[in-house]
Amino acid sequence: xxxxxTVSQLISGSNFEAKFPLSLSLSHGFGVSGGLSLSLSLSLSxxxxxxxxxxxxxxxxxxxxxxxxxxxxxEVAQPPSDSVSSLSxxxxxxxxxATSWDNQVRCWEIMHSGAVVGSxxxxxxxxxxxxxxxxxxxxxxxxxxxxxxxQAKMWPLSGGQPMTVAMHDAPIKEIAWIPEMNLLVTGSxxxxxxxxxxxxxxxxxxxxxxxxxxxxxxxxxxMVVGTADRNLIVFNxxxxxxxxxxxxxxxxxxxxxxxAFPDQQGFLVGSIxxxxxxxHLDDSQQSKNFTFxxxxxxxxxxxxxxxxxxxxxxxxxxAGSDGAFNFWDxxxxxxxxxxxxxxxxxxxxxxxxxxxLFAYSSCYDWSKGAENHNPATAKSHIFxxxxxxxxxxxxxxxxxxxx
Amino acid sequence: xxxxxxxxxxxxxxxxxxxxxxxxxxxxxxxxKSNVFGFGTQTGLSQQKKSNPLGFGTQTGxxxxxxxxxxxxxxxxxxxxxxxxxxxxxxNQSKLFQxxxxxxxxxxxxxxxxxxxxxxxxxxxxxxxxxACRRQIVEDFESERPLWKxxxxxxxxxxxxxxxxxxxxxxxxxxxxxxxxxxxxxxxIVERERNLLxxxxxxxxxxxxxxYAVPPGRSSSQTPFSGARPNSFPLTAQNSAPPLxxxxxxxxxxQNLGLGIRPFTPSNNAFVQLNPNPFSSxxxxxxxxxxxxxxxxxxxxxxIPARTRGSPLHLI
Numbered sequence: 029x030x031x032x033x034t035v036s037q038l039i040s041g042s043n044f045e046a047k048f049p050l051s052l053s054l055s056h057g058f059g060v061s062g063g064l065s066l067s068l069s070l071s072l073s074x075x076x077x078x079x080x081x082x083x084x085x086x087x088x089x090x091x092x093x094x095x096x097x098x099x100x101x102x103e104v105a106q107p108p109s110d111s112v113s114s115l116s117x118x119x120x121x122x123x124x125x126a127t128s129w130d131n132q133v134r135c136w137e138i139m140h141s142g143a144v145v146g147s148x149x150x151x152x153x154x155x156x157x158x159x160x161x162x163x164x165x166x167x168x169x170x171x172x173x174x175x176x177x178x179q180a181k182m183w184p185l186s187g188g189q190p191m192t193v194a195m196h197d198a199p200i201k202e203i204a205w206i207p208e209m210n211l212l213v214t215g216s217x218x219x220x221x222x223x224x225x226x227x228x229x230x231x232x233x234x235x236x237x238x239x240x241x242x243x244x245x246x247x248x249x250x251m252v253v254g255t256a257d258r259n260l261i262v263f264n265x266x267x268x269x270x271x272x273x274x275x276x277x278x279x280x281x282x283x284x285x286x287x288a289f290p291d292q293q294g295f296l297v298g299s300i301x302x303x304x305x306x307x308h309l310d311d312s313q314q315s316k317n318f319t320f321x322x323x324x325x326x327x328x329x330x331x332x333x334x335x336x337x338x339x340x341x342x343x344x345x346x347a348g349s350d351g352a353f354n355f356w357d358x359x360x361x362x363x364x365x366x367x368x369x370x371x372x373x374x375x376x377x378x379x380x381x382x383x384x385l386f387a388y389s390s391c392y393d394w395s396k397g398a399e400n401h402n403p404a405t406a407k408s409h410i411f412x413x414x415x416x417x418x419x420x421x422x423x424x425x426x427x428x429x430x431x
Numbered sequence: 432x433x434x435x436x437x438x439x440x441x442x443x444x445x446x447x448x449x450x451x452x453x454x455x456x457x458x459x460x461x462x463x464k465s466n467v468f469g470f471g472t473q474t475g476l477s478q479q480k481k482s483n484p485l486g487f488g489t490q491t492g493x494x495x496x497x498x499x500x501x502x503x504x505x506x507x508x509x510x511x512x513x514x515x516x517x518x519x520x521x522x523n524q525s526k527l528f529q530x531x532x533x534x535x536x537x538x539x540x541x542x543x544x545x546x547x548x549x550x551x552x553x554x555x556x557x558x559x560x561x562x563a564c565r566r567q568i569v570e571d572f573e574s575e576r577p578l579w580k581x582x583x584x585x586x587x588x589x590x591x592x593x594x595x596x597x598x599x600x601x602x603x604x605x606x607x608x609x610x611x612x613x614x615x616x617x618x619x620i621v622e623r624e625r626n627l628l629x630x631x632x633x634x635x636x637x638x639x640x641x642x643y644a645v646p647p648g649r650s651s652s653q654t655p656f657s658g659a660r661p662n663s664f665p666l667t668a669q670n671s672a673p674p675l676x677x678x679x680x681x682x683x684x685x686q687n688l689g690l691g692i693r694p695f696t697p698s699n700n701a702f703v704q705l706n707p708n709p710f711s712s713x714x715x716x717x718x719x720x721x722x723x724x725x726x727x728x729x730x731x732x733x734x735i736p737a738r739t740r741g742s743p744l745h746l747i
Binding site for chain 2: 349396397
């Protein structure tokens with residue numbers, strides 16, 4: 029497994045894959061074929077600043093190769109060598125953590141000023157097997173990660189060795205930190221949810237689930253767990269030992285992701301059938317429940333891999349296996365913005381703490397099985413998109429006017 | 432399809448100045464509730480509860496008021512969209528929380544309220560009309576087959592699954608990586624996945640063909656098949672020697688677990704270990720069944736009269 033990179037290695041430039049001065053031969057596969065010309069320059073503080081200028085094209089509609097970055101998002105430097113399984117921003121600062129199928133957990137510092145975005149790889153740790161999930165402690169000092177090695181590790185970023193703080197009998201698929209309880213919760217394919225006090229080796233509580241944990245969202249005191257076979261279990265974290273409610277998903281196929289409303293009135297659930305369900309917990313609000321279709325292309329129905337609420341505007345983004353991400357407003361029931369489709373699926377995405385950055389990864393998510401995985405040529409990208417107000421701010425429904 | 436939009440009101444009135452370039456659909460007399468927008472689609476049968484056409488702006492005032500907060504927390508939102516508004520003050524939250532929570536805790540377990548919720552939700556569809564259910568299934572399979580096939584399926588929104596045995600992307604990938612680590616070559620991994628896929632497709636086919644007699648119930652089905660030896664090597668077509676029993680067993684085990692609702696109790700299948708180590712190689716009839724789709728079909732046909740409950744992959 030690749031050795032974790034350090035900041036000193038970075039400074040020496042030995043790990044940079046980009047060549048300077050930059051011509052079109054970037055190894056990350058920037059959208060060269062689309063007729064864009066890129067120039068990269070390395071500033072003094074090891075920032076990678078990408079300037080993209082468009083070359084007027086006559087036949088723009090048909091690039092020779094699919095564009096890996098059609099949204100001209102900023103690309104994070106030194107992405108993982110295998111697919112990204114989760115992305116997580118620090119709640120306190122612009123530090124981005126990505127976990128990957130190459131067994132690494134990596135952390136970048138993202139510098140963002142105006143329209144300029146830069147990324148600096150900071151550090152990384154390893155697991156023994158692919159890492160599937162990550163989360164930050166609420167104070168932004170520690171990262172928790174879990175994966176196929178059935179363990180969750182606690183990584184104090186300021187220095188210090190990562191420590192194993194949780195164990196399951198099967199891979200850990202979801203992890204979340206609950207500041208109000210000072211506990212870590214892990215959801216695993218062993219059909220349990222476990223709560224951990226990181227100072228103790230035994231879980232504080234083990235909660236049985238009807239099936240393998242596929243998705244988890246926590247907004248204290250609301251917690252929703254999506255499991256295999258379309259179970260959705262709602263917990264009130266004031267009483268975590270009791271299932272508050274167990275419902276069957278309003279969608280017909282496998283649950284892929286869930287996220288709770290910022291106001292905890294309900295949650296969104298996404299499935300593999302290109303559909304998102306908006307579900308309210310309160311019975312009297314059931315009439316506000318609905319589902320909508322997304323991430324479909326003709327007859328092809330892709331899965332919705334990630335659902336994220338904007339922290340300020342409370343609109344949300346969906347990202348799918350079709351390689352697209354969209355912004356939606358559930359209250360006015362509109363799609364605010366459809367972004368262009370990347371050439372690879374987007375398995376995960378996240379907003380930063382103030383919603384000024386939207387990180388998403390473009391890499392193979394296994395949606396077409398092992399046969400479509402070519403490790404030799406597969407590239408993983410992590411992109412940063414700057415959401416514009418028009419994309420994420422809710423608008424009243426357009427009834428008569430335009431735009 | 433291009434952008435799903437509302438029908439153009441001007442066009443419906445007869446005079447839209449945008450013409451072809453109009454961003455709304457020029458169709459005549461479409462019902463507002465059509466899913467041209469992709470929103471608010473109420474698929475499934477007679478989901479009266481939720482059949483609010485556009486779903487918004489039609490609440491009666493009373494609904495918006497002080498609704499009993501199920502959780503006893505969170506913002507008592509009106510229909511006002513959350514454009515950057517913050518949460519209600521914490522005092523409100525805790526107060527509300529206490530009120531409703533005490534009510535909830537007075538019930539013996541969390542099950543009681545939950546059951547009624549479930550009932551109200553599922554009340555819309557009780558599978559009383561197998562023909563209608565069947566039509567729903569047919570329609571679903573024709574128009575809404577997702578690209579990922581290794582999935583469960585329920586024909587009705589809030590009813591349990593008709594086909595169980597979910598495998599997620601990550602599970603399949605983890606199994607493949609695990610196999611690769613144990614030295615299996617790429618081709619065998621692909622083969623294994625393909626087998627999984629074909630058995631799953633068989634399941635879907637069976638659901639389509641079989642009449643939908645009873646509401647889905649969790650049943651133990653599937654006699655154990657030939658025990659396959661763990662880690663025996665490459666696939667032979669009609670052989671019960673699975674190539675990747677270890678990882679496949681894991682999947683098989685998980686699916687087993689998935690089939691029963693019982694949380695963690697060992698299933699009737701003696702040979703499949705549930706928790707302890709899904710990754711360990713267990714003899715798996717799942718694989719056996721996989722290899723012999725016909726046999727398995729026969730087997731579960733015998734066991735599950737009218738429902739395609741178990742799949743060749745599952746053993747419970």
